[in-house]
Amino acid sequence: MSGPITLPTLRMMLDYVDTPVLVKLKSGLRIKGVLKTYDQHLNIILGDAEEIGETSIRRLGLTLVRGDSVVVITPAA
Amino acid sequence: MSGPITLPTLRMMLDYVDTPVLVKLKSGLRIKGVLKTYDQHLNIILGDAEEIGETSIRRLGLTLVRGDSVVVITPAA
Amino acid sequence: MSGPITLPTLRMMLDYVDTPVLVKLKSGLRIKGVLKTYDQHLNIILGDAEEIGETSIRRLGLTLVRGDSVVVITPAA
Amino acid sequence: MSGPITLPTLRMMLDYVDTPVLVKLKSGLRIKGVLKTYDQHLNIILGDAEEIGETSIRRLGLTLVRGDSVVVITPAA
Amino acid sequence: MSGPITLPTLRMMLDYVDTPVLVKLKSGLRIKGVLKTYDQHLNIILGDAEEIGETSIRRLGLTLVRGDSVVVITPAA
Amino acid sequence: MSGPITLPTLRMMLDYVDTPVLVKLKSGLRIKGVLKTYDQHLNIILGDAEEIGETSIRRLGLTLVRGDSVVVITPAA
Amino acid sequence: MSGPITLPTLRMMLDYVDTPVLVKLKSGLRIKGVLKTYDQHLNIILGDAEEIGETSIRRLGLTLVRGDSVVVITPAA
Numbered sequence: 001m002s003g004p005i006t007l008p009t010l011r012m013m014l015d016y017v018d019t020p021v022l023v024k025l026k027s028g029l030r031i032k033g034v035l036k037t038y039d040q041h042l043n044i045i046l047g048d049a050e051e052i053g054e055t056s057i058r059r060l061g062l063t064l065v066r067g068d069s070v071v072v073i074t075p076a077a
Numbered sequence: 078m079s080g081p082i083t084l085p086t087l088r089m090m091l092d093y094v095d096t097p098v099l100v101k102l103k104s105g106l107r108i109k110g111v112l113k114t115y116d117q118h119l120n121i122i123l124g125d126a127e128e129i130g131e132t133s134i135r136r137l138g139l140t141l142v143r144g145d146s147v148v149v150i151t152p153a154a
Numbered sequence: 155m156s157g158p159i160t161l162p163t164l165r166m167m168l169d170y171v172d173t174p175v176l177v178k179l180k181s182g183l184r185i186k187g188v189l190k191t192y193d194q195h196l197n198i199i200l201g202d203a204e205e206i207g208e209t210s211i212r213r214l215g216l217t218l219v220r221g222d223s224v225v226v227i228t229p230a231a
Numbered sequence: 232m233s234g235p236i237t238l239p240t241l242r243m244m245l246d247y248v249d250t251p252v253l254v255k256l257k258s259g260l261r262i263k264g265v266l267k268t269y270d271q272h273l274n275i276i277l278g279d280a281e282e283i284g285e286t287s288i289r290r291l292g293l294t295l296v297r298g299d300s301v302v303v304i305t306p307a308a
Numbered sequence: 309m310s311g312p313i314t315l316p317t318l319r320m321m322l323d324y325v326d327t328p329v330l331v332k333l334k335s336g337l338r339i340k341g342v343l344k345t346y347d348q349h350l351n352i353i354l355g356d357a358e359e360i361g362e363t364s365i366r367r368l369g370l371t372l373v374r375g376d377s378v379v380v381i382t383p384a385a
Numbered sequence: 386m387s388g389p390i391t392l393p394t395l396r397m398m399l400d401y402v403d404t405p406v407l408v409k410l411k412s413g414l415r416i417k418g419v420l421k422t423y424d425q426h427l428n429i430i431l432g433d434a435e436e437i438g439e440t441s442i443r444r445l446g447l448t449l450v451r452g453d454s455v456v457v458i459t460p461a462a
Numbered sequence: 463m464s465g466p467i468t469l470p471t472l473r474m475m476l477d478y479v480d481t482p483v484l485v486k487l488k489s490g491l492r493i494k495g496v497l498k499t500y501d502q503h504l505n506i507i508l509g510d511a512e513e514i515g516e517t518s519i520r521r522l523g524l525t526l527v528r529g530d531s532v533v534v535i536t537p538a539a
Contacts, residue, residue: 008422012430012449025148026412026454027103037085042451045089049151060151064089066119069103069148071410071454074434074445102225104180113166120163126228137228141166143196146180146225179302181257191239199243203305214305218243220273223257223302256379258334268316276320280382291382295320297350300334300379333533335488345470353474357536368536372474374504377488377533393499397507397526411489411531427528456487456531459511459522 013038013073020076021046025069032076033063042067090115090150097153098123102146109153110140119144167192167227174230175200179223186230187217196221244269244304251307252277256300263307264294273298321346321381328384329354333377340384341371350375398423398458405461406431410454417461418448427452475500475535482538483508487531494538495525504529 016035023031023044033046049063093112100108100121110123126140170189177185177198187200203217247266254262254275264277280294324343331339331352341354357371401420408416408429418431434448478497485493485506495508511525 009424009428009430009449012422012447027105027148028412029148031149037089039086043086045086060149062089062152064086064150066144066147066149067451068145068453070451071412071414072416072445072451073449075447104182104225106225108226114163116163122163122166137226139166139229141163141227143221143224143226145222181259181302183302185303191243193240197240199240214303216243216306218240218304220298220301220303222299258336258379260379262380268320270317274317276317291380293320293383295317295381297375297378297380299376335490335533337533339534345474347471351471353471368534370474370537372471372535374529374532374534376530394501394505394507394526397499397524413489452528453530455528456489456491457493457522457528458526460524 010040016073016075022052022074022076023065023070024072024074025065026071027069031060031063031065033060036062039067042070042073044070044073087117093150093152099129099151099153100142100147101149101151102142103148104146108137108140108142110137113139116144119147119150121147121150164194170227170229176206176228176230177219177224178226178228179219180225181223185214185217185219187214190216193221196224196227198224198227241271247304247306253283253305253307254296254301255303255305256296257302258300262291262294262296264291267293270298273301273304275301275304318348324381324383330360330382330384331373331378332380332382333373334379335377339368339371339373341368344370347375350378350381352378352381395425401458401460407437407459407461408450408455409457409459410450411456412454416445416448416450418445421447424452427455427458429455429458472502478535478537484514484536484538485527485532486534486536487527488533489531493522493525493527495522498524501529504532504535506532506535 018034021035030052031049032052033049036045036047038044044065046063049060051058051060095111098112107129108126109129110126113122113124115121121142123140126137128135128137172188175189184206185203186206187203190199190201192198198219200217203214205212205214249265252266261283262280263283264280267276267278269275275296277294280291282289282291326342329343338360339357340360341357344353344355346352352373354371357368359366359368403419406420415437416434417437418434421430421432423429429450431448434445436443436445480496483497492514493511494514495511498507498509500506506527508525511522513520513522
């Protein structure tokens with residue numbers, strides 16, 4: 001289990017708001033979308049989200065991602 | 078473990094109430110249903126729920142989904 | 155980890171008491187039985203429970219299911 | 232993670248004390264034994280315990296089972 | 309997650325101190341050794357410990373086993 | 386679940402700031418980058434991060450790694 | 463999840479400081495190094511650490527191992 005993210009990490013997330021990010025989940029699933037909002041447990045809401053598969057992309061729309069599954073967040077090219 | 082979802086995320090969930098959503102679980106299971114109610118741990122109650130398999134759909138009816146297993150929630154087309 | 159289920163979810167569980175339910179566990183195991191009692195961590199007691207396998211059914215009797223393993227609860231036809 | 236079992240569930244466990252029970256663990260392991268004692272986290276002590284394999288039974292004797300691994304407890308025929 | 313073991317379970321562990329025990333871990337690993345000390349989270353210290361493989365035994369010496377991985381503790385013949 | 390890292394460990398992390406580190410995750414994923422900041426739950430921000438695969442390297446840029454997934458942190462050659 | 467290690471276990475770890483230890487992780491990974499420091503959540507710092515594979519050894523240097531992944535700690539021959 002991870003504790004809540006604290007100030008330095010939160011500040012970085014602030015820079016990501018309204019920009020496209022790529023979220024990698026514990027299951028290996030990758031979801032790309034515009035970061036709308038997040039909370040200190042890294043529960044995330046992505047706009048115009050897409051599930052990025054090995055060979056396909058699945059449109060998801062406004063998506064809630066539960067923080068417990070998040071492994072890595074990076075800016076999406 | 079994830080902490081409780083907080084205000085911004087809760088507000089988004091409010092928009093989903095009484096609309097069809099697709100819930101993806103840690104096991105890969107996908108359940109579609111009308112979002113009846115939820116709590117801050119993302120324990121969810123879906124009406125007229127269906128288990129969406131690769132090639133089949135299984136009717137579940139009024140279904141409780143435990144928040145601990147929830148990974149992603151999106152609007153269901 | 156999931157937090158305790160709260161009021162709306164508890165109220166729904168109340169409707170299930172003394173009715174047959176189907177409980178799906180993290181391991182994929184499915185157990186059917188009459189919901190006798192439950193608590194806020196979804197520790198559940200089922201009467202006349204049966205373990206529903208792909209091709210077989212195994213009689214379990216009065217069964218305690220630990221909430222930590224519960225993924226989905228639905229009414230059993 | 233599961234919270235501690237509460238009154239209704241504890242009361243049922245009381246009925247099991249000094250009777251043979253079958254405990255199914257997250258790993259799929261099944262252990263049969265006489266329920267000696269338990270606590271609210273379902274840490275369990277079984278007397279004359281046996282590990283029930285697909286084709287073999289392994290004598291364990293007085294055994295402590297950690298609650299974190301417990302999935303299902305049923306009366307053992 | 310498991311809560312701390314409480315009185316009845318602790319008392320049983322007391323009987324095991326300075327006797328050989330067999331500890332089975334979540335990974336399936338089995339470790340045999342003399343129980344030196346333990347705490348309420350079942351963090352355990354074993355003396356002259358050995359890792360019991362299917363076909364081999366590996367000498368470990370004075371070994372600390374983290375409670376989080378412990379599934380079953382039994383007396384070692 | 387791991388508790389927050391405490392003083393001695395935090396002090397060591399301080400030495401790593403602004404130096405290249407290699408982070409190994411529970412999934413086996415390895416990410417290399419310059420340690421920008423971290424918190425007591427080992428939520429980490431890496432600059433110019435790269436995902437180090439068996440045969441390929443994937444540029445990630447400014448990357449947030451959730452502490453819950455971190456297993457090992459070492460200086461990157 | 464494991465609670466913090468308490469006095470008896472901490473005292474044993476004290477004996478290990480500045481001596482070579484072998485740490486086995488949940489993933490099966492084995493890391494050998496000189497125990498520099500540790501905290502009550504078994505977050506560990508090893509000096510001159512090496513990753514011990516089945517057929518190869520990989521030099522890691524000063525390494526932080528997150529307690530959540532630790533299963534067994536033994537003195538390294």
